[in-house]
Amino acid sequence: ETGEIIPEWLHIDLSKQLYSDAGEIVDVLGEALVTDFPFLEGVQPQHANLVEALLAQNWKPTLSITGADGLPSIANAGNVLRSHTSLKVSVRIPPGIESEPASEKLKKLLEENPPFGANVTFELDAAANGFAAPQMPPIIAEAVDFSSSKAFGKGSMPFYEGGTIPFLAMMQESYPNARFLVTGCAGPGNNAHGPNEKLHIPTVKSLTQCVVAVLAAMADI
Known part of the structure; x- marks a missing residue:
């Protein structure tokens, strides 16, 4: 319903300073934060509040499906059973979340108790931490x-x-x-x-x- 990633271990606490900085950015960029994206007619952004939209885009985890195997093309698809379905996903994490432990927890989450006893295998491709610049002198x-x-x-x-x-x-x-x-x-x-x-x-x-x-x-x- 919300589009939020559920596991708490993929989130950080958003400080008052982050909200303050985001508010200043919104004051400058305004609706362009949303309107610069080519939304189809009738499609709405996840957050109507621009500060929340900016923080969600940059300081909250996201999940993207970047590739798939085992699914035939529409031209070749038929009413048949598939032997497998493989998805390549990208999970973006905010600075402050360590990528290696998060990857291990994600593997456990996906493999431990899949619906209906399905066979799910998780293989890590690559992991990297986010970056937040320290305060300048x-x-x-x-x-x-x-x-x-x-x-x-x-x-x-x-x-x-x-x-x-x-x-x-x-x-x-x-x-x-x-x-x-x-x-x-x-x-x-x-x-x-x-x-x-x-x-x-x-x-x-x-x-x-x-x-x-x-x-x-x-x-x-």
Whole structure:
């Protein structure tokens, strides 16, 4: 009924700070958080509240079916029994949930007591932790905010991206005392990871100004 993933061990507690940050993001992006997706007519998002929608997209677990075997194509389908059905699924977990223990619990959940005694086998393909950037030192945060105001006309703010970047989590584990400035040039019409992906040159120039300002501020630490 809700679309929520049920097992509590796949969830984290959402802090008041997360809600506050999400509210600021919603104030800037507004309905575009939903309308940027090509919903079919009549289809509704899981959450009408934009703050809840943003948090669900980025800080709650999700389940996606990414592939299937054992199901014939419609052109070749007949009224016959199948020998098996195999699904490849992706379970996205938020930062703070360890992927290896979560994978073991998921395997137990799926295999232990399937309906009607069905034979279910779970095989892990890959597991990776989510990443949450640590708090920046005040002098760096001030440089980011000031340079953003100069380059873009507005101050900086944190942003979330549902899904994981395993390399960043690995770096965080290897260098726990390091600070991260994770950014990118997702300017207008960039169509990231899609056909005709491109850089928006004015945004690239402005972002470069911000990075230079941060590097200069680091010299004073």
